[in-house]
Structure formats: structure tokens, C-alpha cells
Amino acid sequence: MLITDARIIKQEEILPGFHRLTLAAGEVAAKARPGQFLHVHCAADRLDPFLRRPISIHAVDRQRGEVALFYRVVGRGTALLAAKEKGDQLNILGPLGRGFTMPPGKGKVAVVAGGIGIAPLYFLLQELGANKISADVFLGAATGQQLFFGSEITGLGHNVFPATDDGTAGYQGNVVSLFARGPSDFVYGCGPAAMLQSLCRVIEKHKIRGEISLEERMGCGVGACLSCACKTRGQEGNCRYSRVCVEGPVFPSGEVVWS
Ligand SMILES: Cc1cc2nc3c(=O)[nH]c(=O)nc-3n(C[C@H](O)[C@H](O)[C@H](O)COP(=O)(O)OP(=O)(O)OC[C@H]3O[C@@H](n4cnc5c(N)ncnc54)[C@H](O)[C@@H]3O)c2cc1C
Ligand code: FES
Secondary structure (H helix, E strand, O other): OEEEEEEEEEEEEEEOOEEEEEEEOHHHHHHOOOOOEEEEEOOOOOOOOOOOEEEEOOEEEOOOOEEEEEEEOOOHHHHHHHOOOOOOEEEEEEEEOEOOOOOOOOOOEEEEEEHHHHHHHHHHHHHHHHOOOOEEEEEEEOOHHHOOOHHHHHHOOOEEEEEEOOOOOOEEOOHHHHHHOOOOOEEEEEOOHHHHHHHHHHHHHOOOEEEEEOOOOOOOOOOOOOOOEEEEEOOOOOEEEEEOOOOOEEEEHHHEOOO
């Protein structure tokens, strides 16, 4: 785990409120694994907001020593992040957390993304592509404009199946319903909690295996404050609490207890 000042190489507003920020961070790029996140100090020149904000590692270019974040502006921290410009320094802590594992065996792999949930899954798709594993990618969004990175994902060697709530592109309806039409052997998911809960139901029903990435509000990001605790199931079926920042954010789908 590193705490470092990284130079912003690029700040792109892909759609109003959706930004991709590229950092020069060679050591982080070398160490990062898909599903891990950075704890970002959004206010570099003052103490407010005091707490860092967790943002997933979205893409990595190890040769160039670059790390990208893809984020939605939802409040003060992310608005301050969006105001930063090329050449500014950003203080980051990470890579943090437990990431995705590579799929076991040679079965069919699916990736199910809801909205901004594509952020960490894109890095996973980079790694799968580099390992010559082609996935079926179910990309869900409210509207066609928010179906991000479809052509880049195809370029990595995967098949993209879009779904939109308003029917402006691809299948009209919920991305989990689209995925449920032809389940795979191993599934990765990230998106809103309700979407992940219904994805876990499909995974359980079809007795397949999967990993999902959870979001909880975070304080320290390193396991000390317990603010990110979520209910999980142990190997003997007993309930317990896990820290999303350390034991997660990626969990085997069967471990998460939805209440
Ligand atoms: C491990 C992890 C990885 C994440 N990766 C990404 C990412 O790649 N891209 C991205 O856009 N966002 C990501 N998030 C969510 C991101 O951390 C929050 O959107 C951000 O902290 C909001 O900060 P803010 O100051 O802008 O908003 P605030 O003013 O703090 O809050 C604005 C609104 O966002 C909600 N919110 C704040 N933090 C969270 C959170 N952690 N989870 C869910 N809702 C929250 C609040 O309840 C409130 O409604 C991730 C969260 C976690 C835990
Ligand atoms: S954020 Fe402090 S323990 Fe997870």
C-alpha cells in the first residue's frame, strides 16, 4: 500500500457528470489488481472534506506507468475531483482491498455491469483479454448515452450485450434479466446494490459461481474504523461482519448477506 502524490495527466468529461482521470503512478500501476481501489484525497490544498473518497482502479497501463479512474460526480468530494486539471497533483492511498480472482477452469465467463459499475470491471476486462479469456459483457445503463466503453471492450476481445432502461439502445430492461437468459459458468458483477442482489439470486438459482464488488461509505479505507462493515456468511454458514475496504470490496457472491 502506497501513499503518494500522483500527477494528473488527463481529466476527460466523457458525458456531463462522468469523468475519466488519468494519473502518472508507476508503482501503483505495477501493483494494482482488478477490483482494487484508491482512497483519494479530493481536497489537496485544504482539509475539507477531511475524509478520502474510495474510487476503483478503472484501467492500468503498466508500460506507461498510468492508472485511470472513472467516476460520477455525486457530491462534494467528486465535484472537487472533477475541478482538478492536467498537471495538478492528487494524493492517493492504495492500491487497497481484495480484488477479483481469475476464473477457474475454461468455462464461459460473463461480466455484468450496472451504470458506473463498469468502472472496476473495465480493468478486469483488460486483464482477462491479456490472458486470452473472452467474456460476454452485459452492459446496463439508464439510457444509451450512458453505455460506456462498448467499443473499447469489444477491442479487448469481448462480446458486448447492451441493455437500457429506456430502450434507447440494446435490450429494453434490466441488465440482470438480459444476463439471466443464458447464464454462464463464472460471473463478475458491479453496480447498484439492488442490481447486485438480483444478480446474486440468478447466480444462486443456476448454481454457478461469481464475484461481486460492493460499495459502502468509507472512513479510513484500511480496516481501522469499521465504518464499511457489511454482513457476510462464513464457510460454516454463520453470519459475521466483514470490512468492505479490507476483506472486500470484491466478495464471492454466496458470501454476501442481503438484508
Ligand atoms: C470500493 C469503492 C469503489 C468505488 N468506486 C467508484 C468508482 O470507480 N467510480 C465512482 O463514481 N464511484 C465509486 N465509488 C463511490 C464513491 O466513493 C462515492 O460516489 C464518493 O465517495 C462520493 O463522494 P462525494 O463527496 O462526491 O459525495 P458525498 O457528498 O459524500 O455523497 C453524495 C451522495 O453519494 C452517496 N455516497 C457517498 N459515498 C458513497 C459510497 N461509498 N457508496 C455509495 N454511495 C455513496 C451519499 O450517500 C450521497 O447520497 C466507490 C465506492 C467504493 C466503496
Ligand atoms: S473504511 Fe475504515 S474499516 Fe473500512
